[in-house]
Every structure is written in structure tokens, then in C-alpha cells.
Amino acid sequence: MDFELNEQQTAIRDAARAFAREKLAPGARDRDRNEAFPAKELGEMASLGLMGVNVPEAFGGAEAGAVAYSLAMTEIAAGDASASVTMGVTNMCAELICRAGSEEQKRKYVTRLTSGEYTAGAFALSEPQAGSDPAGMATFAEKKGDRWVLNGAKQWITSGDVAGVMVVWARTSKAPGAKGISCFLVEGGTKGLVVGKAEDKMGLRASHTVPLTFEDCEIPAENLMGVEGDGFKWAMIALDGGRIGIGSQALGIGRAALEASIAYAKERQAFGKPIADFQGISFKLADMKTELDAARLLTLRAAWLKEHGRPFTREASMAKLFASEAVNRVVAQAVQIHGGYGYVDEFPVERHLRDARVTTIYEGTSEIQRVVIAREILR
Numbered sequence: 001m002d003f004e005l006n007e008q009q010t011a012i013r014d015a016a017r018a019f020a021r022e023k024l025a026p027g028a029r030d031r032d033r034n035e036a037f038p039a040k041e042l043g044e045m046a047s048l049g050l051m052g053v054n055v056p057e058a059f060g061g062a063e064a065g066a067v068a069y070s071l072a073m074t075e076i077a078a079g080d081a082s083a084s085v086t087m088g089v090t091n092m093c094a095e096l097i098c099r100a101g102s103e104e105q106k107r108k109y110v111t112r113l114t115s116g117e118y119t120a121g122a123f124a125l126s127e128p129q130a131g132s133d134p135a136g137m138a139t140f141a142e143k144k145g146d147r148w149v150l151n152g153a154k155q156w157i158t159s160g161d162v163a164g165v166m167v168v169w170a171r172t173s174k175a176p177g178a179k180g181i182s183c184f185l186v187e188g189g190t191k192g193l194v195v196g197k198a199e200d201k202m203g204l205r206a207s208h209t210v211p212l213t214f215e216d217c218e219i220p221a222e223n224l225m226g227v228e229g230d231g232f233k234w235a236m237i238a239l240d241g242g243r244i245g246i247g248s249q250a251l252g253i254g255r256a257a258l259e260a261s262i263a264y265a266k267e268r269q270a271f272g273k274p275i276a277d278f279q280g281i282s283f284k285l286a287d288m289k290t291e292l293d294a295a296r297l298l299t300l301r302a303a304w305l306k307e308h309g310r311p312f313t314r315e316a317s318m319a320k321l322f323a324s325e326a327v328n329r330v331v332a333q334a335v336q337i338h339g340g341y342g343y344v345d346e347f348p349v350e351r352h353l354r355d356a357r358v359t360t361i362y363e364g365t366s367e368i369q370r371v372v373i374a375r376e377i378l379r
Contacts, residue, residue, distance in 0.1 A: 020079025046116025060114035077252025082206035093121030118164025183231035192217030203354030243320035295323035314376035321369035324359035
């Protein structure tokens with residue numbers, strides 16, 4: 001096996017790392033405290049090609065592949081996990097439009113996402129009563145002449161208040177379960193699209209998460225993406241790729257917590273010597289590093305399979321499951337190493353702990369990942 005990165009992957013990673021350290025990390029604490037959306041920083045990320053890492057150059061992307069995307073997500077998350085959420089969802093939307101959309105839809109929307117003309121994209125699948133079971137959605141779209149009219153509600157929509165375009169799923173027939181679900185493109189600010197109050201979240205506080213309501217929301221007929229009734233398939237395909245993104249995000253958060261812990265353990269004195277000299281601390285650091293490296297290999301394997309056009313559903317779920325649960329163990333140990341200082345926001349590890357918690361929940365809970373993995377290995 002070849003673990004060496006190619007020139008393009010290295011360049012993308014290094015650019016993301018430099019930006020994260022120089023532009024994101026210094027202001028992450030204040031943005032978190034003030035729930036300040038990093039619009040300026042996201043625009044600069046777009047200029048670096050980070051809003052379309054795996055998107056064709058014809059539509060403004062870097063066309064660098066899924067491995068480069070994973071590497072970039074890890075670096076951005078290490079600097080500011082909130083910014084990485086917006087980056088991840090925007091990339092996911094752009095990729096899905098490239099795969100399922102018409103040429104006109106690609107030209108109209110993808111280039112605006114990758115260039116930063118649109119601050120973000122949004123992915124509107126979950127509903128108040130349909131999270132882990134998206135096939136249970138109730139939002140309905142009715143065809144009326146040359147328009148589709150949407151009615152219903154969505155929940156937990158990242159960047160739903162700032163998105164230039166959002167991918168929205170709705171039923172177009174009364175067929176049960178996943179049948180009859182279609183996929184639409186809805187522009188931000190469309191009449192009948194009501195954006196609710198941003199959630200007061202535990203972590204990722206500089207990333208806005210909002211409910212959406214569709215009240216006779218009319219969109220052009222050509223904003224149907226793909227074939228009517230095929231929407232559920234596209235949602236599952238997008239989520240497979242999204243899980244690589246969350247695994248990568250978890251890695252970034254974990255690495256930032258580990259680096260902070262190493263620095264603190266070398267500096268903090270107890271009983272006349274640095275606490276890093278005590279096995280009770282050094283063994284924690286060893287375990288943290290080992291778990292993160294294992295998660296990294298699982299995540300990059302899934303990204304490599306995706307990049308080479310091979311099946312990766314199982315591997316993406318394994319990466320997301322392990323990385324998200326590993327990072328929660330890592331950040332808990334980081335707080336423990338910092339002692340009382342780990343419990344106050346003067347030190348970054350308390351933010352890392354709050355940011356990491358949701359990685360076992362969104363893009364499919366850990367329980368859902370186990371369902372996917374078990375289903376795949378029992379076939």
C-alpha cells in the first residue's frame with residue numbers, strides 16, 4: 001500500500017492547514033462565544049478552492065478528489081470546527097448537484113457555491129419527526145403547471161439561514177416509505193420559505209442550525225433535480241460521502257485537542273516536574289494518538305475508495321462510527337489532562353469537547369452506522 005500523498009493532495013492539505021492556523025484558529029473562541037458566523041473567512045476559503053475540493057474544474061472546483069477533500073476538512077476542523085461544518089455541507093451540495101443535476105443546474109448553482117458567491121449551501125433532509133428515518137418525511141411537493149409547490153417542515157438545517165441554494169427532499173406521491181420522494185433545488189429567500197430561529201447549541205456555535213418551513217413555497221418546474229421519485233437514492237449517496245466528511249472533521253477536532261494537551265502537559269508542573277513525565281498522563285496521550293491514527297486510516301480508506309469509483313458505503317460508515325466515537329474519548333481525556341483548566345473557556349479543549357459531541361449524531365447516528373455496517377457485512 002502507498003501512503004504517500006500526491007502533489008495536488010499535499011498542496012490542498014498545506015493550504016488548508018496554513019489558513020486554519022493563521023486565519024481560523026485565532027478567532028475561533030470569540031466566534032464560538034458570540035455565535036458569529038464566519039462569512040468573511042468562508043469567502044476566503046472559497047478563493048482557496050475549499051468549497052469544491054472534489055468538484056470538476058468546469059464548475060469552479062479544484063477537482064482534487066475525495067482524499068484531498070478529507071485532508072482539507074481535517075485541517076479546517078482543527079482550526080475551527082464550526083467553519084468546517086459549513087465547508088462540508090457546501091461541498092456535499094455541490095457534489096450532489098454535479099452528480100444528479102442537469103447541465104443548467106450545474107452551471108447556475110455549483111459555480112456560485114464553489115466561487116463563494118453563495119456563502120453556503122444547505123442540505124434539507126431531516127424533519128421534526130424524521131431524523132434517522134428520512135423515509136418517514138412528510139414534506140410534500142405538488143406539481144401545478146410549470147411550478148412545484150412545497151409544504152412542510154425541515155429540522156436541523158446547517159446554514160439554512162444563509163444558504164444561497166439548498167437541496168430539499170419532499171414527497172411527490174403518496175407512495176409509502178422511500179418511494180415517491182424527490183429532490184429539489186430551492187434558492188434562499190424564495191417566497192414561502194420561512195427560516196426559523198437558530199438553535200442554541202451546545203457546540204459548533206458559530207455554525208447556524210435552523211428549522212425551515214415551506215408554506216406554499218413555489219419553485220420552477222426545472223428545479224426538480226434528477227428524475228421524479230428518485231430522491232431517496234440521491235440522499236443516501238450524498239450521506240455516504242458526507243460521512244467521510246464527518247470522520248475527517250472528527251479527526252481535526254481530535255488532533256487539535258491532542259496538540260493542546262501535549263503542549264499543556266509539557267508546560268504544567270506538578271511535584272517538581274512536567275506532568276508529561278508521569279505515566280498517568282503520557283499513557284493518555286499515547287492512547288489518544290493511537291485512536292486518532294486508526295480513525296485517520298479508516299477515513300482515508302473510505303475516501304480512497306470513493307475517489308477510485310469503488311463501493312464505499314460500509315467503509316464510510318465504519319470511518320464515521322470509529323472517528324466520531326474516538327474523538328469523543330480523545331476530547332474527554334484532553335479535558336482530564338488539563339484538570340480544572342480544561343473546564344473553563346480560557347483553554348480550547350472545553351470547546352473541542354462541545355464541538356465533538358455532535359459527530360456521533362449528525363449525518364447518521366452511531367446506531368445508524370452500525371445498522372449500515374451490519375447490513376453490508378450480512379449480505
